[in-house]
Amino acid sequence: MIGFGQSRTAFTDAGRVVPASGYSAVLTAATAAAMAFLAVFALALSVSAGQLAQRWSQTLSQSATLRLSAPESELSAQTATVLEVLRTTPGIISTRILETDEQRALLEPWFGPDLPVEDLVLPRMIEIIEAPEGFDAQGLRLRLSTEVPGAVLDDHTRWRRPLVAAAGSLRGLAWVSIALLAGTMAAMITLAAGFSLAANAQVIRVLRLVGARDTFIARAFVRRITLLALVGSLAGTVLGMLAFAVLPVDGGAGFLTGLGFSGATWLVPLIIPPLSALIAWGATRAAAFRVLRRAG
Amino acid sequence: MIRLANVTHDYGGRALLRGVDLHIAPGSFFFLTGPSGAGKSTLIKLCYGELKAKSGRIDLFGRDLATMTRDGLADTRKRVGVIHQDCKFLDHLTLAENVALPFIATGRPVPEADLRELLEWVGLAHHADALPPTLSGGERQRAALARAVIMTPDIVLADEPTGNVDWEMSQRLLSLLVELNRGGTAVMIATHDLNLIRNAKSQVASRTLRIADNTLQLAGAEL
Numbered sequence: 001m002i003g004f005g006q007s008r009t010a011f012t013d014a015g016r017v018v019p020a021s022g023y024s025a026v027l028t029a030a031t032a033a034a035m036a037f038l039a040v041f042a043l044a045l046s047v048s049a050g051q052l053a054q055r056w057s058q059t060l061s062q063s064a065t066l067r068l069s070a071p072e073s074e075l076s077a078q079t080a081t082v083l084e085v086l087r088t089t090p091g092i093i094s095t096r097i098l099e100t101d102e103q104r105a106l107l108e109p110w111f112g113p114d115l116p117v118e119d120l121v122l123p124r125m126i127e128i129i130e131a132p133e134g135f136d137a138q139g140l141r142l143r144l145s146t147e148v149p150g151a152v153l154d155d156h157t158r159w160r161r162p163l164v165a166a167a168g169s170l171r172g173l174a175w176v177s178i179a180l181l182a183g184t185m186a187a188m189i190t191l192a193a194g195f196s197l198a199a200n201a202q203v204i205r206v207l208r209l210v211g212a213r214d215t216f217i218a219r220a221f222v223r224r225i226t227l228l229a230l231v232g233s234l235a236g237t238v239l240g241m242l243a244f245a246v247l248p249v250d251g252g253a254g255f256l257t258g259l260g261f262s263g264a265t266w267l268v269p270l271i272i273p274p275l276s277a278l279i280a281w282g283a284t285r286a287a288a289f290r291v292l293r294r295a296g
Numbered sequence: 297m298i299r300l301a302n303v304t305h306d307y308g309g310r311a312l313l314r315g316v317d318l319h320i321a322p323g324s325f326f327f328l329t330g331p332s333g334a335g336k337s338t339l340i341k342l343c344y345g346e347l348k349a350k351s352g353r354i355d356l357f358g359r360d361l362a363t364m365t366r367d368g369l370a371d372t373r374k375r376v377g378v379i380h381q382d383c384k385f386l387d388h389l390t391l392a393e394n395v396a397l398p399f400i401a402t403g404r405p406v407p408e409a410d411l412r413e414l415l416e417w418v419g420l421a422h423h424a425d426a427l428p429p430t431l432s433g434g435e436r437q438r439a440a441l442a443r444a445v446i447m448t449p450d451i452v453l454a455d456e457p458t459g460n461v462d463w464e465m466s467q468r469l470l471s472l473l474v475e476l477n478r479g480g481t482a483v484m485i486a487t488h489d490l491n492l493i494r495n496a497k498s499q500v501a502s503r504t505l506r507i508a509d510n511t512l513q514l515a516g517a518e519l
Contacts, residue, residue, distance in 0.1 A: 009393070010389055010390075010396075010397075011393070011396060011400065011405075011408075014400055014403065017386060017400065019388040020388075202384075205384065206397070208346075208373075209346075209378055209380075210373060210397045210398040210401050211370050211371065211372075211374045211401055211402050211447070212370060212401035213371075213402075214366055216401055216402070293366070
C-alpha cells in the first residue's frame with residue numbers, strides 16, 4: 001500500500017497541469033493593477049463631470065430673470081401686465097420683483113458701493129422661480145414681445161449651455177480614457193496569454209497526446225490569467241480609491257470642486273475588477289483557441 | 297481499429313511515405329522497423345492523428361480521420377495509448393500525476409487503486425511522488441508505458457520505447473507490452489533494434505513491418 005502524498009494535488013486541481021510562470025505572472029498582475037488604478041481616476045473624472053453638469057443645469061435652470069425697461073410713467077402698468085402674463089404661464093411657481101437694495105447689491109461689484117441707484121433709470125428685474133418641469137421660454141418670449149415689448153427674458157441658457165457642454169465633453173473624454181484602458185488591458189492580456197501559450201507549447205502537446213480537449217487546455221490558461229487580472233486589478237482599484245479617500249483632491253471652490261467620489265458613487269469603481277477579469281477571460285480564451293487551432 | 301489505405305505523406309515536398317496500406321486488428325502485435333529517418337515516427341503519428349495524411353485515407357475506429365473534429369480526435373486518445381522515446385512528461389508534476397494525466401486531462405476522477413496497481417506493475421510504486429527529471433531513462437519509459445495504458449486502450453503505439461534504456465530494461469519493457477497484448481490490447485512498436493524483435497518472436501506471434509524506399513513492406517523470415 002503506497003500513499004500519494006503531494007502527488008495528489010493535480011488529481012483535484014486540474015489547473016496545476018500548466019506550470020506556474022513566475023515573472024510573467026507578476027507582470028500580468030502588475031499591469032492589471034496599473035490599468036485599474038488609472039481606470040479609477042478616469043471613472044472619478046466621469047462621475048464628477050456628470051455631477052457637475054447636473055448641478056450646473058439644475059441650479060441655473062431653476063430660476064430665470066425678466067428685465068423690464070419702460071418709461072417711468074408706464075412702468076407700473078407694464079409690470080402688472082408682465083406679472084399677469086407670468087402668472088398665467090404654466091411651469092412658473094412664483095415671481096418676485098427685486099428690491100432696490102438687491103439691485104444695488106447686484107451692481108456693487110461693477111460700480112462700487114456708493115452708486116446712487118435711486119437716480120439711475122434702471123430696468124425692473126423680476127425673478128422667476130420655475131416648477132421642476134420648467135416652462136416654455138420660447139413661448140413666453142413670443143407672448144411678451146407682443147404684449148410687453150420692453151420685457152426681456154433671460155432663462156440663463158446662454159450661461160448654462162457652454163458650462164454643461166464643457167462638463168459633457170469632460171465626461172466624454174473620461175469615457176474614451178476608460179475605453180482605451182480596457183482596450184490596452186485586452187491587448188496586454190492577449191500578449192501575456194500568447195507568451196504563456198508559447199512557453200507551454202510542450203505542455204499543450206502532452207495534454208493533447210493524452211486526450212485533453214481544447215476546452216480543457218484553454219480553461220487551464222484562462223483560469224490562471226483571469227485570476228491574475230482579477231487580483232491585480234483589485235489591488236489597483238483599492239489603491240486608486242485610497243488615493244481619492246486620502247489625498248486632498250476636494251480643493252475648495254473652483255472648476256475641479258468635487259473631483260472624486262461621494263456617497264453611492266464610491267461603489268462605481270468596484271466594477272473595475274470584475275470588468276478586468278471579464279476582459280482577461282475573453283482575451284485569453286480567444287488567444288488560447290487561436291493557438292490551439294493553429295497547432296493542428 | 298486503425299486502417300490506412302493508400303496513404304501518402306511528405307515533409308516539405310520530399311516524399312516520405314507512399315501508398316501505405318495497413319490494418320491493425322484487435323489483439324495484433326506489430327513491429328515497425330527501418331533505418332533512422334525512414335518514417336517510422338511519421339507512420340506512428342499518422343496512426344493516432346497527430347499528423348494528417350497528404351493523400352489516402354486513415355480510419356480510426358471506423359471513423360475517417362480527415363473529417364474528425366479536434367474534440368473527436370481528442371476523444372479517440374483514450375483508446376490509443378502512445379509511448380514516445382522522449383516520454384513527454386509534464387516535468388512540474390509528480391510521476392503519479394503524470395501517469396494519471398489521461399484522467400486529469402479529461403476531467404475524470406483518478407481511480408487511485410488502479411493507479412497504485414499500475415505503478416506496482418511497472419515497478420515504480422516507490423517513485424509516485426518523484427518528479428520525472430529525477431528518474432532514470434528506464435524508469436521514465438516504464439512510467440510512459442503506465443500512462444499509455446491507464447485508460448485501458450485498445451491499442452498501444454510505442455515509438456522507440458527502448459531507445460534510451462539498456463538491454464535488460466528493454467527486455468523488461470517488452471515483456472510488459474507482451475503481457476498487455478495477451479490481455480487483448482493491440483501493440484505496435486517502432487524500433488530499429490533487431491535483437492529486440494528477434495527476442496520477442498519467442499514470446500508473441502508478432503508481425504514485422506519495414507519501411508524501405510518510402511513504402512511499407514511486410515518483412516520476411518530473415519528476422
